[in-house]
Amino acid sequence: MSQQIVSHHLKVLRGAGLVTEKRERTRHLFVVRTDGLAAVSDFLDEFWPTHLAGLKRAAEAEARRPQARGRHHG
16 A cells, blocks of 8 residues: 555544544654544444345345346346
């Protein structure tokens, strides 16, 4: 990964409040803010089960449709 890409990603993470930056002379040190990551984790814990359950229902409904059973690929 190039320095430019890493720099961009760190800027995005800093802007989102997920990391803090500390400068020591020519070095830039980044520290992960665990409170921010906990918020992301909480969001995903609620998001994925709900959306995956919806996807499962849609796939099952599609599989039950008569025309879906008769399709052949190739």
